[in-house]
Amino acid sequence: ETRIFTVANQKGGVGKTTTAVNLSAALARHGARVLVIDLDPQGNASTALGVEHRAETPSVYDVIVGETPMAEVVQQSPEFPELYCVPATIHLAGAEIELVSLVAREQRLRSALTEFLSTASPRYDYVFIDCPPSLGLLTINAFVAAREVLIPIQCEYYALEGLSQLLRNIELIERHLNPKLRVSTILLTMFDGRTNLAQQVAQDVREHFPAETLGTVIPRSVRISEAPSYGQSVITYDTNSPGSLSYLEAAAEIARRGE
Amino acid sequence: ETRIFTVANQKGGVGKTTTAVNLSAALARHGARVLVIDLDPQGNASTALGVEHRAETPSVYDVIVGETPMAEVVQQSPEFPELYCVPATIHLAGAEIELVSLVAREQRLRSALTEFLSTASPRYDYVFIDCPPSLGLLTINAFVAAREVLIPIQCEYYALEGLSQLLRNIELIERHLNPKLRVSTILLTMFDGRTNLAQQVAQDVREHFPAETLGTVIPRSVRISEAPSYGQSVITYDTNSPGSLSYLEAAAEIARRGE
Ligand SMILES: Nc1ncnc2c1ncn2[C@@H]1O[C@H](COP(=O)(O)OP(=O)(O)OP(=O)(O)O)[C@@H](O)[C@H]1O
Ligand SMILES: Nc1ncnc2c1ncn2[C@@H]1O[C@H](COP(=O)(O)OP(=O)(O)OP(=O)(O)O)[C@@H](O)[C@H]1O
Ligand SMILES: [Mg+2]
Ligand SMILES: [Mg+2]
Secondary structure, eight states: OOEEEEEOOSSTTSSHHHHHHHHHHHHHHTTOOEEEEEOOTTOHHHHHTTOOOOTTSOOHHHHHTSOOOGGGTOEEOSSOTTEEEEOOOGGGGGHHHHHHTSTTTTTHHHHHHHHHHHHOSSOOSEEEEEOOSSOSHHHHHHHHHOSEEEEEEESSGGGGTTHHHHHHHHHHHHHHTOTTOEEEEEEEESBOTTOHHHHHHHHHHHHHOTTTBOSOOOBOOHHHHHGGGGTOOHHHHOTTSHHHHHHHHHHHHHHHHTO | OOEEEEEOOSSTTSSHHHHHHHHHHHHHHTTOOEEEEEOOTTOHHHHHTTOOOOTTSOOHHHHHTSOOOGGGTOEEOSSOTTEEEEOOOGGGGGHHHHHHTSTTTTTHHHHHHHHHHHHOSSOOSEEEEEOOSSOSHHHHHHHHHOSEEEEEEESSGGGGTTHHHHHHHHHHHHHHTOTTOEEEEEEEEEEOTTSHHHHHHHHHHHHHOTTTEEEEEEEOOHHHHHGGGGTOOHHHHOTTSHHHHHHHHHHHHHHHHTO
16 A cells, blocks of 8 residues: 655754655665655755746646646656656645635645545555645645654754644544544654754654654765755765665665555 | 844744844843744744743733733743743644634734834834744734844755745735835854855855845854753853854844944
8 A cells, every 4th residue: 555654844944855855765766656745835845856846837736726636747756767746836835825715625635646546557655745844734735645644853952842733733633634644753853963962852752752763863964955956865966975875774664664 | 213023934944043032132132122022833932032931821822813912921031131022832823824814914913013112111122023934924924013024044955945935925015014124134044164055055145135145144053053952042051152153243233234
């Protein structure tokens, strides 16, 4: 069965996009068929995957606010033959307010994705939905469409402040809109082992979420932050760098957990 | 006249909170009377300023969704005698949806702030409004209430992607809701001089916005990210660290520009 992840955390700049892009690339490198859905109006994931997303490009906006079938907007990423992306364009910026008054406003992504996956051939192994840094209707659509939540947590002080709010929101969605949803994976990002702060945050998170927190930790690495300026994942930009190897390891760990 | 800044950028994790808190502390250290309004449901600025913001604490939510006068929720920060804060609590998370159907939904913060400043004695010299990483009704309220916009820009690749969207939104507000609003200040943050990427982004930003971009650049510094875990600004946490000195310099530059 296709594993569908929502990559979410309303705290900004924690590595949601970087994680969605690099885990997807790592899995696709090993032959898995992977789809990334970019739900962030800034379109950072679309940029990092090297796909077209100018204003007139067919995008996820047309799928959730219009009724365009997802198959018509999916693009292949130049990164790997098995890596695909539903891009985000600037139109998505108005989607939250537009969705408020639409019928089935929380489920529009789920219906579009269910239809797409049921007819896709060959089958997709993974879907990663990259969310904006908020808990509005776009992120709610992602929670309703997914089965698993992946929470990137930056090893910084503010990381834990918003976590309980995020978990409460996920519980609400589980109870009212998507009983299958569960927080399956927590990934520690931007870990700088030289600072006490990072070690403390990492320890705190492991103590609170021992089962969900991956053993693999993503280090702070300049190569990771340089890759998107070339329209590449760090996996292709610098395969043997610590940043790339850590995402390859995290992808392997996620794949193993799903068996 | 009181200078009122909105600290905004819908890109997450670029240093909005860190900038609002540390500039305010730097100005207050030199005797200016400063108010920080925390408009982020995560309440990071409230935490960093060491003020109470548990769920039952009177907060900015009561001011903009209820009709509580701002004077009743303002708290003094333990950081400096001249530093005050209107805290954010968890209730703010629902405010965007609640505001949608309220009368004068974009102007509720402006009316509350105008009333507060007109009766405050002594007068406030500066107000900084810390925004969440989105362009929803909370950030719109901040744009309507302010006269100046301060945009922190992280010296990373994605920094420039969302900028044109932000500037377009500010222009819309200026045209329809607040003709006095202008982007007065751009501050480069988390600058790591060892990387080409940071130098390129800084150069790009200065070329596009020569007048607005401050000469002072905020370096990436662990002391800055450690300070909030002690409920302090970096100004009091480690006054002579590069991070603190850069915020003191940036504050002086902003003060000079306003003369
Ligand atoms: N492990 C890492 N090491 C160094 N830099 C990183 C790392 N992970 C992400 N970054 C950089 O940090 C910044 C924030 O990461 P990213 O944009 O992925 O976060 P996000 O959670 O998607 O942000 P937003 O909340 O705006 O959507 C980016 O400039 C990115 O290149
Ligand atoms: N100059 C700096 N050097 C090192 N770390 C920094 C610096 N400025 C901010 N940080 C850290 O980076 C993270 C992001 O900063 P901050 O929370 O201020 O950004 P923000 O734009 O307010 O985020 P959000 O979009 O979630 O509101 C925080 O953990 C903060 O401590
Ligand atoms: Mg992102
Ligand atoms: Mg913030």
